[in-house]
Amino acid sequence: LAKTTQPISMDSYEGQEVNITCSHNNIATNDYITWYQQFPSQGPRFIIQGYKTKVTNEVASLFIPADRKSSTLSLPRVSLSDTAVYYCLVGDTGGFKTIFGAGTRLFVKA
Amino acid sequence: GAGVSQSPSNKVTEKGKDVELRCDPISGHTALYWYRQSLGQGLEFLIYFQGNSAPDKSGLPSDRFSAERTGGSVSTLTIQRTQQEDSAVYLCASGHPGTGGRRGSTEAFFGQGTRLTVV
Numbered sequence: 001l002a003k004t005t006q007p008i009s010m011d012s013y014e015g016q017e018v019n020i021t022c023s024h025n026n027i028a029t030n031d032y033i034t035w036y037q038q039f040p041s042q043g044p045r046f047i048i049q050g051y052k053t054k055v056t057n058e059v060a061s062l063f064i065p066a067d068r069k070s071s072t073l074s075l076p077r078v079s080l081s082d083t084a085v086y087y088c089l090v091g092d093t094g095g096f097k098t099i100f101g102a103g104t105r106l107f108v109k110a
Numbered sequence: 111g112a113g114v115s116q117s118p119s120n121k122v123t124e125k126g127k128d129v130e131l132r133c134d135p136i137s138g139h140t141a142l143y144w145y146r147q148s149l150g151q152g153l154e155f156l157i158y159f160q161g162n163s164a165p166d167k168s169g170l171p172s173d174r175f176s177a178e179r180t181g182g183s184v185s186t187l188t189i190q191r192t193q194q195e196d197s198a199v200y201l202c203a204s205g206h207p208g209t210g211g212r213r214g215s216t217e218a219f220f221g222q223g224t225r226l227t228v229v
Contacts, residue, residue, distance in 0.1 A: 041222075042220075043223055102150075103152055
């Protein structure tokens with residue numbers, strides 16, 4: 001299973017763009033990359049998923065370089081409500097037969 | 111229902127007792143997952159059901175843990191002879207597995223979880 005590495009925590013201010021990078025050096029050819037967001041006392045919520053290049057939706061963008069050994073989740077103009085833990089997952093079955101890891105705790109300040 | 115439903119939302123039990131946690135997945139979802147999350151930690155995979163295939167139980171921490179999925183829908187996670195270290199939030203998720211040979215292309219929908227406290 002591809003292991004992922006993310007920063008433990010990040011701080012930002014309202015209105016800024018936040019980029020969270022995830023390393024997955026041993027990603028397999030058939031693996032997708034998926035990002036989830038989790039607020040306290042809630043289950044994780046799907047944010048975005050991609051295989052290569054760039055994916056954008058109404059919430060975020062996902063940048064994946066050609067070698068796919070890393071990916072960057074980009075949150076435009078964050079607000080206080082974006083304070084949460086962000087998890088990067090790679091591959092296998094539904095992409096979930098793995099330990100999520102501690103994720104990245106994002107703190108957005110006023 | 112509109113989402114994944116878990117019950118109870120909170121459960122306090124005495125050490126040594128058995129508990130059952132229930133998960134109602136989104137209708138039509140063939141994949142169902144159970145995870146455990148200790149305070150301040152990431153999600154620990156427990157078990158995965160996919161359609162009529164044999165479940166992947168590789169994440170179950172001990173033989174005190176078991177899970178069933180009846181009729182491809184509702185799932186029950188059972189913990190026998192509970193221990194204090196079993197205290198955690200137990201999360202259930204459902205989804206559709208990826209197609210076309212791509213792994214991890216499922217979007218999983220999580221329930222709110224069951225907070226289990228063993229005293």
